[in-house]
Amino acid sequence: MTLIVSHRGGAHLWPENTRFAFSKTAKLDVDLVEFDVHQTRDGKLVVHHDALIDRMTDGKGAIADLTYEELARHIVIGSGGETIPTLTETIDIFGPSAIDLRLEIKTGLDGKPYEGMEGRIVVELMSTGMLARTMVTSFALPRLQAFVAALDERSLNAGELLGLIFLCSPQTVAQLGWRGIVAALRTSGVREIAVRADALDAAVMDFFRANDVAVHGWAAHTSEAARMMFRLGVASFTTDRPDLAIAAKRG
DSSP states (O other): OOEEEEETTTTTTSOTTSHHHHHHHTTSSOSEEEEEEEEOTTSOEEEOSSSBSTTTBSSOSBGGGSOHHHHTTSOBTTTTSOOOOBHHHHHHHHTTSSOEEEEEEOOOTTSOOOTTHHHHHHHHHHHTTOGGGEEEEESOHHHHHHHHHHHHHTTOOGGGSSEEEEEEOHHHHHHHHHHHHHHHHHHHTOOEEEEEGGGOOHHHHHHHHHTTOEEEEEOOOSHHHHHHHHHHTOSEEEESOHHHHHHHHHO
């Protein structure tokens, strides 16, 4: 079964990664919600796509340089007065719903990891009972490995997640090729990949299946792209237009 994932809470429908967008998504017939996690200077986990707040809020600066109190002074543009939500607030919205989580681990503006963030995410997911309802993703394999290490420290394993997915960028494909990517996955122990929708076809699907790698999609934002994801039988796909994906699924 191919699962529909509302990307950033439906970024082409509502202000991305906001409580409003998440509340709207929670009422949709989708399977998961995708969102991004950064860490403030004082260790608070917050949900925002960019390392900077410049694009989406009335403020400026890097999340890593701001305390949560400083971050909370800034309003998300077009949100009706909302601030950037915390991971806890996001979980509070979806915990009572049937919609699971697809959480992307982000890095700082310089591409460096946030110190201790993977462990904090594990604790948050455990304490809220959401670990088994979460797919964890990243464009950086070392972040997924750090997340697995944080699980190991608590006598847990990646098998307790819904998924552990390497997000594969077009740049990575150009640099390594599909065979190089499979080799990197084997070294890391990760067995799931998400490929941009416009790079997926039957041959790519067959290649990864032959190498025992589960395939997900991302950026399937149109009706045709969503229909293609269903035809190919990807495990899941993200979309900024979950309404179009729902309609495509219904035929």
